[in-house]
Amino acid sequence: MEHDFWHQRWSEGRIGFHQSEINSLLLSNWQSLDLAEGSRVFVPLCGKSKDLLWLREQGYQVVGNELSDAASDAFFKENNLLPERVSAFGYEIRSVDKLLLMTGDFFALRPDHLEGMAAVYDRAALIALPPEMRQQYAQKMCKVLPEGVKMLLITLEFEGDSGPPFSVPGQELESLYGGRFKLTRLQESMEGDRTEVCWLLVDKG
Numbered sequence: 001m002e003h004d005f006w007h008q009r010w011s012e013g014r015i016g017f018h019q020s021e022i023n024s025l026l027l028s029n030w031q032s033l034d035l036a037e038g039s040r041v042f043v044p045l046c047g048k049s050k051d052l053l054w055l056r057e058q059g060y061q062v063v064g065n066e067l068s069d070a071a072s073d074a075f076f077k078e079n080n081l082l083p084e085r086v087s088a089f090g091y092e093i094r095s096v097d098k099l100l101l102m103t104g105d106f107f108a109l110r111p112d113h114l115e116g117m118a119a120v121y122d123r124a125a126l127i128a129l130p131p132e133m134r135q136q137y138a139q140k141m142c143k144v145l146p147e148g149v150k151m152l153l154i155t156l157e158f159e160g161d162s163g164p165p166f167s168v169p170g171q172e173l174e175s176l177y178g179g180r181f182k183l184t185r186l187q188e189s190m191e192g193d194r195t196e197v198c199w200l201l202v203d204k205g
């Protein structure tokens with residue numbers, strides 16, 4: 001999926017994926033990760049998700065990554081947060097207490113960018129990508145994430161394959177992440193004719 005596709009969606013406000021409330025599967029399943037307060041949590045392809053704020057409120061150090069500068073800017077403005085801003089490691093970085101947002105390409109991330117990350121929260125990131133990019137995305141994740149990391153992953157399952165969003169069934173997740181992680185299907189909820197599925201991934205170590 002080309003960068004221009006996402007830049008255009010943000011500039012035209014075509015962001016139907018954005019939720020005005022905290023994701024309910026996040027709320028009911030996050031405790032399964034059993035993370036210590038203060039742990040570092042990575043939120044890839046985060047848009048301007050309010051889930052970032054909820055994670056911060058739980059006492060974690062939250063690091064988001066988003067391609068669109070418009071999305072990052074909107075996140076801080078809409079939540080009345082005044083970030084410090086620097087350009088570093090090829091990313092535009094905005095930060096406030098316990099929350100840092102790296103604006104730039106996910107696929108350019110390196111392991112040192114995600115040092116000490118204890119967990120990942122992926123909602124609507126993997127399902128935003130077409131099949132060949134999902135492979136690259138999962139490979140990149142496995143390359144840059146430190147050992148012992150856990151992940152809460154929220155996917156969609158439905159008939160049809162013209163996305164985004166794309167349906168990502170359990171067998172595909174197993175082939176993408178099963179080499180490194182043990183996958184557990186925690187919960188699902190119906191969203192119209194789509195099923196939103198929440199997975200726990202634990203590093204096999």
Ligand SMILES: C[S@@+](CC[C@H](N)C(=O)[O-])C[C@H]1O[C@@H](n2cnc3c(N)ncnc32)[C@H](O)[C@@H]1O
Binds near residue numbers: 046
């Ligand atoms: C379907 S949205 C999900 C946003 C967010 N996770 C949420 O729950 O609202 C996918 C997001 O990924 C961003 N994105 C797409 N390609 C990216 C890339 N290569 N690097 C970083 N972000 C990217 C898009 O700009 C978009 O905001």
